Amino acid sequence: MKDLALYLVPSLGLLGLLVMFIKSAWVSRQDAGDAKMQELAGYIADGAMAFLKAEWKVLSVFVLFAAVLLAYSGTIHEVNGKEIHSSWIISIAFIIGAVFSATAGYIGMKVATKANVRTTQAARTSLKQALKVSFTGGTVMGLGVAGLAVLGLGGLFILFLCIFADLGPNTVKTAIEVLTGFSLGAESIALFARVGGGIYTKAADVGADLVGKVEAGIPEDDVRNPATIADNVGDNVGDVAGMGADLFGSYVATILATMVLGQEITVVDNFGGLSPILLPMVICGLGIVFSIIGTWFVTIKDDKSNVQTALNLGNWSSIAITGIASYFIVMFMLPEHLNLRGYEFTNINVFYAIVVGLVVGTLMSIVTEYYTAMGKGPVNSIIQQSATGHATNIIGGLSVGMKSTVIPILVLAAGIMASYHFAGLYGVAIAAAGMMATTAMQLAIDAFGPIADNAGGIAEMSQLPPEVRERTDNLDAVGNTTAATGKGFAIASAALTSLALFAAFVGIAGISAIDIYKAPVLAGLFVGGMIPFIFSALCIQAVGKAAMDMVQEVRRQFREIPGIMEYKAKPEYEKCVAISTKASIREMMLPGAIALITPVVVGFIFGPEVLGGLLAGVTVSGVLMGIFQSNAGGAWDNAKKSFEQGVLINGEMFYKKSEPHKASVTGDTVGDPFKDTSGPSMNILIKLMSIVSLVIAPYIAVVSTEGTVSGAEAPKAWIASESIDSLQGTYVIDQYHSFVGFGVKHLLSTANGTLSVDSGFVSLTGDLKTSGITILANAKSINTQNAMRDEHLRKPDFFAADSLPQIKFVSTSIEKSTGKFAYTAVGQLTMRGVTKDVRVPFNYAGKMASPNPQMPGDVHVFEGEFEINRVDFNIGESNPVVGDNVKVNFSVEAMKK
Secondary structure (H helix, E strand, C coil): CHHHHHHHHHHHHHHHHHHHHHHHHHHHHCCCCCHHHHHHHHHHHHHHHHHHHHHHHHHHHHHHHHHHHHHHHCCCCEECCEECCCCCCHHHHHHHHHHHHHHHHHHHHHHHHHHHHHHHHHHCCCHHHHHHHHHHHHHHHHHHHHHHHHHHHHHHHHHHHHHCHHHHHHHHHHHHHHHHHHHHHHHHHHHHHHHHHHHHHHHHHHHHHHHHHHHHCCCCCCCCCCCHHHHHHHHHHHHHHHHHHHHHHHHHHHHHHHHHHHCCCCCCCCCCCCHHHHHHHHHHHHHHHHHHHHHCCCCCCCCCCCHHHHHHHHHHHHHHHHHHHHHHHHHHHCCCEEEECCEEEEHHHHHHHHHHHHHHHHHHHHHHHHHHCCCCHHHHHHHHHHHHCHHHHHHHHHHHHHHCCHHHHHHHHHHHHHHHHHHHHHHHHHHHHHHHCCHHHHHHHHHHHHHHHHHHHHHHHCCCCHHHHHHHHHHHHHHHHHHHHHHHHHHHHHHHHHHHHHHHHHHHHCCCCCCCCCHHHHHHHHHHHHHHHHHHHHHHHHHHHHHHHHHHHHHHHHHHCCCCCCCCCCCCHHHHHHHHHHHHHHHCHHHHHHHHHHHHHHHHHHCHHHHHHHHHHHHHHHHHHHHHHHHHHHHHHHHHHHHHHCEEECCEEECCCCHHHHHHHHHHHHHHHHHHHHHHHHHHHHHHHHHHHHHHHHHHCCCCCCCEECCEECCCCCCCCCCCCCCCEEEEECHHHCEEEEEEEECCEEEEEEEEEEEEEEEECCCHHHCEEEEEEEHHHCECCCHHHHHHHCCCCCCCCCCCCEEEEEEEEEEECCCCCCEEEEEEEEECCEEEEEEEEEEEEEEEECCCCCCCCEEEEEEEEEEEEHHHHCCCCCCCCCCCEEEEEEEEEEEEC
């Protein structure tokens, strides 16, 4: 059964790619129109490819450099006495993730540059045919992204399980750790593709609008405007290739985060204990099939039909089918009872969490549509404020964007609380996976928008009959709304995904909580909240600088090339394309570096808890900034477009070229970098910083006496002891799932830390008087989450870790006790060469089946705590102010020899 589920996942990815190729071939067979239309489409396609080649040339250097660093990190197998479950193969996974992400964007861009002119030609026939061509082009994009993601994750997971099969109980852990490289590669490319594409498209768009529409008074997509080709190229590299890489990264990160949390759940099932790990991949794989079914519902009867209704029908149907199917998938794969980090839940609760994710995604789309769609209250309010000038239009758009954060944040908060209530942290992660299951459909609807926009541009530049432009404008107006709802969906998925990644990071980093009462953590929180602002500022500034260059170039051509305005001379389109290309490549580097380097610097210098505070600040601030900017920009855009049909302000009708329309053009120009550059980049920023943190987590991990050890649960409260009377034999301690914790007074505070367990055993003879516990730890492995403190504690005046590293407890008998602990191990503790008699109270926590099929048997857990006087062992000098006592606790897992 395990093999069936494993191989089903990449098979579903291949199915999605097969359908993608079929639909791509269908688009290619459609009529591309007359020679002039094909010439204009050729300019757009060539410009898009020129940008991608220039971008890939720069990113290939980054990918190779990052791969070398990851390969080196994979050779480090121990840090501070803790084993690192990684391999140099993580660099290969990183490269594959980067290549797949770039390929996903390329597939969408390639078909979009084919579908745009074919949509224009189809619009000469009917709106129905134009919708069919444009939406099929979007479907190719959606299936390409989802198919590559599922194929990459599923295929690599199978491969890594085979490569690391000889690692025994660490096979799955190592496979997933190496798989994080795939997600890191995907998100890295997504960030640069989104930021670079966004700078490209908005530099061209703003430049074209300011000189063409505002100064020269010519239509938006007039063939005489030198920047219009660059503008149409930008639609493809930003809204298609960039969005494709964006959701590819979200898709992969969501599944991976759920897998990381799933590996912490110990279950007995028909899938070799892997069902919590396999579940998100299976759901998202089958989501491809459900998305394909949903595309069948996207059709209209005639030119009077509502295109938005058709798209909604396809979207809702795919979501509904996914929700129904998830019930049967969950109930079939998962056992009835599960536990993650002490949180008990059932398989039906996992299904409820998936439903929560689907509902959150749906509500986010509905709310975003309300705030950005033409004819709705928010857009109408901006239209009304355009009557009094440019400033009030800007004020109106900003207020709409800010207000639009309220309901989405409340929906997200409710979704997080509900999914956690049902299934703990695994519920939050699987809710995000449920939301992302219909990514193929969501992206098909989203990519439809820029294809329709390009189709309208080609119709305008080709001077086709008015009815053709009316049909393409119909599609374009709907496309603006679907693009905005797509961004709302993306930011919602990023929020849930980041929380799931955060939970996974906490487990691997060995911390159980982020205490903002600590000054360094609070400082990290503030710095994290600031990062989305400086990131947005750099993106918007880049658009402004590039737009200034574009404006100067368009003005130059209008001035120096006679006959452009009379259609007697052809503008130099390629020079405007070159300006956007160079600017986007140059300006995308610094924002990308901030996202990649900041977590590494903070994590290695200040530790995982401060890094956790940073991630919390980035996530909250980034989600708010993303929603605000995307919705404000979308509302400004549709407010401007409303004037093309005519709007009623104070009883008077206003159309294009009126004063209120000019004010709306200003608002749209301001909103362009909001909605297509900095806003959509926020979701990649928060995910990428979380992924980077997850990758470095094993190298900065600590072992907390109140948290987790490399993902293994540590006791938060002592449980009632079970009897050990029936146990007999030698039980060997598993050093990787055991720890000794301590709290020692250091300076004026208590330093809580841990020691790694080197070896040990529990010997039960059937007679407590001759039974005992032996635990050997190493003082060199002291870890208190503070490198300077660790170094001091290891010095000769404290633990003398270099000269006397071994810490040994040997018990020769066990006594029954009463109260908090049921038993007491009587023996001797040796530290710094000093041996003293000690009594160690402990409980037997019980047994569970081994999660590793290669090591069958029962795992037995023993937990205890005691207190010693450090001065008795020559650890430091007596200090009546801070005290001499050291609190020690331990939790060990053991299997019968």
